[in-house]
Amino acid sequence: MSKLNRILGSIGLSAALLSAGVAFAADITGAGATFPYPIYAKWAEAYKAKTDTGMNYQSIGSGGGIKQIQAKTVDFGATDAPMTPNELDLAGLTQFPAVIGGVVPVVNVEGVAAGQLKLDGAVLADIFLGKITKWNDPRIAADNAGLALPDSAITVVHRADGSGTTFIFTTYLSQVSTDWKRSVGGDKAVSWPVGTGGKGNEGVASYVQRIKNSIGYVEYAYALQNKMTYAQLKNRDGHYVSPTDTSFKAAAANAKWDANKGFYEILTNEPGKDSWPITGATFILIYKSQEKPANAVEVMKFFDWAFTHGDQMASDLDYVPLPSNLKNMIYSAWKAQVKDTSGKALWK
DSSP states (O other), X not given: OOHHHXXXXXXXXXXXXXXXXXXOOOSEEEEEOSTTHHHHHHHHHHHHHHHSOOEEEEEOOHHHHHHHHHTTOSSEEEXXXXXXXHHHHHHTEEEEEEEEEEEEEEEEOTTOOTTTOEEOHHHHHHHHHTSOOBTTOHHHHHTOTXXXXXXXXXXXXXXXXXXXXXXXXXXXXXXXXXXXXXXXOSSSSOOOSSOEEESHHHHHHHHHHHSTTEEEEEEHHHHHHTTOEEOEEEOTTSOEEOOOHHHHHHHHTTOOOOGGGTTOOOOBTOOSTTOOSBEEEEEEEEESEESSHHHHHHHHHHHHHHHHHXXXXXXXXXXXXXXXXXXXXXXXXXXXXXXXXXXXXXXX
């Protein structure tokens, strides 16, 4: 049994149930990105055991998380596509990063093992554009000498729901392919030129595992937990790199976090010979003016506990914990920005 499955079993949940909106009884409610679901589930399990406070998180995608927090049906929303400072101001929200990870291309090609296939960004974009349709296409073969690639049609698998993972992936493709930027662009939901849609990281992973000669994209923890075959990518500095916490850290080292801008930061296609090119942070959304101040305090207490005690859990699931200076910036932002309706600060 995989580590993630043990976590899910221990709290009596499945990602499918969460995606359907069925959740366990809890004191804190949140909804959104599937990208960080494995670590949120692990933190929730440990926090419940320590404090007896539960955390009900619906893994429904970033688009759904934004909608639910704006509808005030949850205590916090979660998104891998950060809201812009203007969007935050208009909605009365603030956001902060929770953890950093990577999005990885995953394939199901007979005879190809994890890390063997090499792709550059332009080739990856043309596969998802439907311009490269076979695995033995000369452009793929050129970077994979000695790797037996079949004369088989490529099946593209993408997200069917509004997704921060899709935002990260398509933002990267827009940075490395003029054709992609012009015809598709980068967003939580796009008009896919080709392919089959799966709901959540879970759905994409399931389709790629079942469909021979397919390619998709998932958060790295899902690739590992499902023992999926991931590809190396050529980064901005021209080096082929594998997805690891080291390559995610190398990309994240370029971040210039600014609390006054809602910590808005995009980490795709960052420089550095070791940088993974599809790196991203995942974010938590809460209201600045809290109609339920006690709930907001519990949310902040949960993430404070996670920042203090949850780094090793994040690393074990191949996420990158936030650096100490960034955590301190988040605490300061809570003090300055999150208040009750009378204007009293809620974080001490």
